[in-house]
Amino acid sequence: MTSAGNPEDDKMNLFAHMRGDVLAALDGLVADGDLPAGLDFGNVTVEPPRDPGHGDMATNAAMVLAKPAGLKPRDIATALAARLQGLDHVAAAEVAGPGFLNLRLADGVWTDTVTRILDDEDYGRSAMGQGARVNVEYVSANPTGPLHVGHTRGAVFGDALANLLDYTGWAVTREYYINDGGAQVDVLARSVYLRYLEAHGQEVAFADGTYPGDYLKAVGETLKDKVGDAYLGAGEDVWLADVRDFATAAMMELIREDLAALGVRMDNFYSEKSLYGTGRIEAALALLDGKGLIYRGTLEPPKGKLPDDWEAREQTLFKSTAHGDDVDRPVRKSDGSWTYFAPDIAYHYDKIDRGFDALIDVFGADHGGYVKRMKAAVSALSDARVPLDVKLCQLVKLWKNGEPFTMSKRAGNFVTLRDVVDEVGPDVTRFTMLTRKNDAPLDFDFARAVEQSKDNPVFYVQYAHARIRSVERKAEAQGIVMSAPVLSDPAEFDVARKLAEWPRLVEIAARNHEPHRVAFYLYDLSSSFHSLWNKGNDDPSLRFIQEGDADASAGKLALPRAVASVIASGLGILGVTPLEEMR
Secondary structure, X not given: OOOOOOHHHHHHOHHHHHHHHHHHXXXXXXXXXXXXXXXXXXXXOEEOOOOHHHOOEEEXXXXXXXXXXXXXXXXXXXXXXXXXXXXXXXXEEEEEOOOEEEEEEOHHHHHHHHHHHHHOOOOOOOOOOOOOEEEEEOOOOOOOOOOEHHHHHHHHXXXXXXXXXXXXXXXXXXXXXXXXXXXXXXXXXXXXXXXHHHHOOOOOXXXXXXXXXXXXXXXXXXXXXXXXXXXXXXXXXXHHHHHHHHHHHHHHHHHHHHHHHOOOXXXXXXEHHHHXXXXXXHHHHXXXXXXXXXXXXOOOOOOOOOOXXXXXXXXXXXXXXXXXXXXXXXXXXXXXXXXXXXXXHHHHHHHHHOOOOEEEEEEEHHHHHHHHHHHHHHHHHHOOXXXXXXXXXXXXXXXXXXXXXXXXXXXXXXXXXXXXXXXXXXXXXXXXXXXXXXXXXXXXXXXXXXXXXXXXXXXXXXHHHHHHHHHHHHHHHOOOOOOOOOOOOHHHHHHHHHHHOHHHHHHHHHHHOOOHHHXXXXXXXXXXXXXXXXXXXXXXXXXXXXXXXXXXXXXHOHHHHXXXXXXXXXXXXXXXXXXXXXX
């Protein structure tokens, strides 16, 4: 998903604004004959330097233009520096190394940044999505039991990503795909039937493959209350279909409650079963067939050790290799039944038919082998018009008291979402789940998650916001009213510089579908703020409330207010409530 920039966003995004200044200076060099005409400036960037000691920003303009211009990088950088040096908001433009250009901005730039944040509650928001419609599908767990900790990570990631895209101008639909069309819901029905018999006082035994968790006891009791003894002694032909629908509805209600406990809301729940017997699967495959992508054929045997029961069978195949897959994929088995892939194709065809401009699927890491085939299907169905991005969430390892935390009595054999939320709360759960990139394994330590130390990013960020709110309450009690910001110390400017990165960070995170970047940024911003706070412990002139000097205090209060505003915005994207005070 890409989109053009918005001029209004550039006013808020200081890095985009400075890039505009660099491009204007380059245009001036072209006009004066110092650079040849027709150069492509698309790869020119303005970014924070790797070493903050080198300046406030750095541009690669001279490095990327040297070869096409037929000039030395340092010559371009020197000419560019002379032009930028003349801007009022540029304090210095320094050529470094083979031709990098480091920029130092005037102090007023950082004061203006703080003022802009205080004047605009939407500071950091972007219109980069331009209202394009995006479907974010996440969780989509089988409706056979409560959500487990793996679903928790996918739910948090998907929800934060949806919030991030909404924050940056996309029209987002949050969707849950109910896998209620496969054999697993028949197993669920048989498991509930056993609990139904148990509710009638019968002894039951759960065979391998059924679901023995305690969570189905209440479902069995409710089924008894609904139908009485009507199903006792009856064959599956009498009760299976009804119990399947009843059990699926009960499990989806449980799942909705689990999601609500985590602060996750869905705009749409889409039933897989609605694809069967309605012609939707047939229509999707007919479309592919019309493109010459469906054929009868035999697949090569799987790589590695050949299964004893493998035999070559002619099947109906989708030519997914024509759209980037490694092998073609079966959509109908030799016995005429659909493969699991067929309804998934139909489901994504339905998304395309609903008019979405982009699709995002959030899968567990165990679905990695499904990525290429789904991308191929969407590419084929949309003639490569609608992009599909599949984000894989790696496993979560739970720790408690230095030991793996691996069991839930309620679920039977796994840790549930509710187990985690009940232990540490939804805010801690959500933030902690975003402290690693989605495709990296995550260790979730219950003790660390509630520890009040710098090593716990959840606490560190919340503590920064709570500290600021404490200062503001104290100022209010003393009748101090915030005024225009006054910055003087390097530590204050460091905080302001970090605040200036927020709009740029948001756009990068949204463009790459990486909400963890927001959590990382909030930790860094909080670290800069806490450093300023600690410096004020030693230097009273840096404290936000100057005892006996209301005017000085009024100017000092602007910076922490801006920090609190950005922290609240970032936590809002992550779905975390900023704390007014530490508990």
